Amino acid sequence: MASQDRVYSIVVRGLGWLAIAFMVAPVFVGLAMSFTAGQTLKFPPDGFSLRWYRALFDPALSAPIHAAIWNSLKIALLAVAGTLLFAMPAAYGATRLKPRASAFVEPLMLAPLVLPTLVYGLAALIAFTSIGLYPSLPMVVIGHVVVFGPLMYRACVAIASRLDPSLEEASTLLGVGAFLTFVRVTLPLMVPGILAGTFLVFMQSLDNVSVSLFLADARTSVLPLRMFQMIEESLDVRVAAISGLLIAIVFLGLFFARRVLEPSQTS
Amino acid sequence: MVRSGIPFVAPMVALSVAGFLMPLAVLAAFSFRDPAGGFGVGNYAKLLADPLALEVLFDTLFLGAKVVTLTTLLGLPIALLYWHAGPRQRSLIVFLTLLPMLTSNVVRTFAWIVILGRQGPVSQMLLQLGIIPFPRSFLFNETAVVVVLSQIELPLLLLPIMAVMSRADRNLVSAAQTLGAGPWRIAWSVLLPLAAPGILAGWVLVFASATTSYVTQAVIGGARHIYLPQYIYREVGVLFQWPSAAAIAMVLLASTGVVMAALAALARHPRLAAHG
Numbered sequence: 001m002a003s004q005d006r007v008y009s010i011v012v013r014g015l016g017w018l019a020i021a022f023m024v025a026p027v028f029v030g031l032a033m034s035f036t037a038g039q040t041l042k043f044p045p046d047g048f049s050l051r052w053y054r055a056l057f058d059p060a061l062s063a064p065i066h067a068a069i070w071n072s073l074k075i076a077l078l079a080v081a082g083t084l085l086f087a088m089p090a091a092y093g094a095t096r097l098k099p100r101a102s103a104f105v106e107p108l109m110l111a112p113l114v115l116p117t118l119v120y121g122l123a124a125l126i127a128f129t130s131i132g133l134y135p136s137l138p139m140v141v142i143g144h145v146v147v148f149g150p151l152m153y154r155a156c157v158a159i160a161s162r163l164d165p166s167l168e169e170a171s172t173l174l175g176v177g178a179f180l181t182f183v184r185v186t187l188p189l190m191v192p193g194i195l196a197g198t199f200l201v202f203m204q205s206l207d208n209v210s211v212s213l214f215l216a217d218a219r220t221s222v223l224p225l226r227m228f229q230m231i232e233e234s235l236d237v238r239v240a241a242i243s244g245l246l247i248a249i250v251f252l253g254l255f256f257a258r259r260v261l262e263p264s265q266t267s
Numbered sequence: 268m269v270r271s272g273i274p275f276v277a278p279m280v281a282l283s284v285a286g287f288l289m290p291l292a293v294l295a296a297f298s299f300r301d302p303a304g305g306f307g308v309g310n311y312a313k314l315l316a317d318p319l320a321l322e323v324l325f326d327t328l329f330l331g332a333k334v335v336t337l338t339t340l341l342g343l344p345i346a347l348l349y350w351h352a353g354p355r356q357r358s359l360i361v362f363l364t365l366l367p368m369l370t371s372n373v374v375r376t377f378a379w380i381v382i383l384g385r386q387g388p389v390s391q392m393l394l395q396l397g398i399i400p401f402p403r404s405f406l407f408n409e410t411a412v413v414v415v416l417s418q419i420e421l422p423l424l425l426l427p428i429m430a431v432m433s434r435a436d437r438n439l440v441s442a443a444q445t446l447g448a449g450p451w452r453i454a455w456s457v458l459l460p461l462a463a464p465g466i467l468a469g470w471v472l473v474f475a476s477a478t479t480s481y482v483t484q485a486v487i488g489g490a491r492h493i494y495l496p497q498y499i500y501r502e503v504g505v506l507f508q509w510p511s512a513a514a515i516a517m518v519l520l521a522s523t524g525v526v527m528a529a530l531a532a533l534a535r536h537p538r539l540a541a542h543g
Contacts, residue, residue: 008450009351016348019341023421024363026378027370029388033381042386086279093275105276108283114471116479116523118496119516120290126297126509127290146286149279182275200369207371209482213500224373228482231377240381243374250369254362261365 027247033237034244041235052241062238068226069242075140075212075222076205082145083152083201088194091156092186095163113150120147121214128215135217143211148204152197159193160186199257203250298513310514320498320515327478327495328522330412334477335470337417342424342469346462347454349425350432361429368422376483379415380406383487407489415487416477423476424469431465467534471527478523495519 029043034053038046056062087109094105112120124143125135133139163186171181187194212222223242230236254261301309314320349360367375381387383405393399405411439461443453481496488494495515502512 004449004451008454012344012347012351015344019345019421020348020360020363022341023345023367023418026375026382026418027367029381030370030374030378033378040386041381041384043381043384043388086282089275090279093272093277096272097276101273105280108288109279111283112287114475114527115291116475116519118479118481118499119294119520120287122499122503122512122516123290123294124286125503126513127293130293142286146282149282153279203369203371207373209373210479210496213481214503224371224482227373227377228486231373231380231486235380239377243371243377246371246374250366254365254369258362258365261361 030240030243031247034240036237036240039237041237041240052237053244056238056241056245064221065223065226065230065238065242068221068223071137071220072206072223075137075144076202078141079144079148079205080198080201082141083149083197084194086145087149087152088156088190088197089182091153091193092160092182092190094153094157095160109153110150112147113154116210117147117208118210118213121211124211125214135215135220137216137220139215140212140220140222143215144201144205144208147208147211148201151200151204152194155197155200156190156193159190163189195257196261199253199261203253206246294513295517297510298517300510300513302508302510310511311518313511314514314518323493323495323498324515324518324522326409326492327519328526330409330416330484330494331474331478331526333413334416334420335473337413338421338424338473339466339470341417341421342428342466345425346428346432347458349429350458357433364422364425364429367418368426372419372480373482375419376415376486379411379418379487383411383415406487407491409488409492412484412488412492416480416483419480419483420473420476423472424466427468427472428462428465431462435461464534467530470530474526475523478519 033041033043033045035048035050036042036045037049037051056065059066090105090109094102094109097105121143124139124146128134128139128142167185167189168181171185172178176184207224208222209224209228212225216222216225227239227242230239298310299306299308301307303309345360345364349357352360383389385402385404387405389405390399390402394402439457440453443457448456478494479496481500484492484494485497499512499515499519502508502515
């Protein structure tokens with residue numbers, strides 16, 4: 001019996017950590033690559049330097065990349081704002097619906113999560129152009145709000161369903177109106193969910209290709225598509241520097257939002 | 268006195284109907300539009316008669332199945348590790364899962380170009396071991412696409428499993444131990460059914476994501492291995508065949524739907540539903 005326990009423990013630990021190493025290694029490869037002193041993607045890199053970061057920040061050399069970064073940041077921030085306006089209140093409201101109503105609302109809110117986003121991108125392109133809305137930056141934002149709304153919704157529902165209704169009742173009994181109660185009592189309590197949702201929507205929007213591919217016009221170049229082109233055309237090492245920056249953002253975000261992103265909290 | 272949630276839900280419901288359900292309905296209608304005008308099943312008939320399109324479709328569905336299989340093989344040991352870990356180690360495992368998940372897909376795809384490239388660590392290691400005579404690239408084949416997509420989608424499988432496990436009742440395991448079950452038996456008969464709802468939820472996410480990840484498929488697969496997303500994009504962006512692209516997208520949607528329905532039916536299976 002004891003030897004069986006030992007074998008089990010060794011196998012689970014060995015395979016488990018090996019699989020985790022496989023899952024995490026590419027992130028560190030991307031990070032290490034960004035500091036190469038060489039001209040190519042040789043790994044391990046030829047020495048350490050910041051030359052590709054310098055090249056990336058050079059306003060003349062990297063102007064198209066800067067435009068793409070700027071567009072993507074605008075889209076991501078607007079998408080976060082959109083999900084805060086639509087999905088966050090919906091998450092709160094859904095926890096205060098009668099069971100029959102929430103049985104209808106819940107699947108509708110979460111449906112975009114399981115639909116292949118590429119199919120949605122094409123559907124949105126066909127539907128929007130048929131009513132005279134052509135691909136543009138606002139169209140991309142609408143697409144991202146629809147597709148990533150469920151992430152904000154899910155993060156906020158987890159918190160909203162645990163709120164103590166007596167806090168709102170107290171506020172209402174003191175004569176504070178419904179709207180003010182929501183803003184001053186409920187919202188502050190939902191901050192952990194809102195933070196988690198904001199981080200998730202921001203990162204996903206920044207990385208999205210399948211919706212932007214169809215809804216962005218030729219003038220609106222977005223960062224992931226720009227990186228895709230740079231990889232396909234020339235294997236430009238500046239892609240490594242962009243990767244390094246994006247990985248740094250993930251580390252920063254995880255540092256602050258880690259507690260609220262724990263699986264027991266968000267799903 | 269709890270206020271009604273309807274006013275808070277209404278804007279999102281309106282957005283979902285106008286921005287989500289309506290486009291899908293338009294897509295469905297569009298797929299029945301014949302290029303010559305009028306409606307009919309012409310686009311679907313053309314699709315089913317086109318051996319290239321069918322090959323691309325089946326390659327894509329098989330790709331999804333292969334990625335689901337490999338992520339499961341990789342994910343189950345991590346899930347067991349997570350189950351047996353203490354709170355601090357659990358928190359570390361969650362961090363190491365969220366880190367790659369939140370890192371851009373394009374960035375991870377790029378890292379894999381470095382790893383599998385001619386001057387990458389895989390090529391150099393095999394060269395030193397004498398397995399390959401000169402440096403070579405391991406990109407541009409289906410195995411590479413499966414491996415890379417598995418790394419990219421693995422967190423999508425792990426997070427639902429971890430969520431289920433963190434809520435699970437440890438007494439079930441104690442009971443099994445008291446009854447004399449060894450660790451393997453417990454893993455198979457207690458932990459696996461316990462994690463099943465999370466595994467099934469993860470499979471749906473992995474399948475939907477792996478079959479439609481345009482950039483990874485295009486970059487790692489190269490020009491010779493085309494999957495449905497590239498095919499659809501070519502129909503739309505290069506050939507301007509919107510109705511036929513709509514038909515292919517509907518077929519992709521239907522195939523994904525069939526897979527998901529099958530998994531949902533599996534989740535209701537008595538043996539699996541018992542603990543869910």
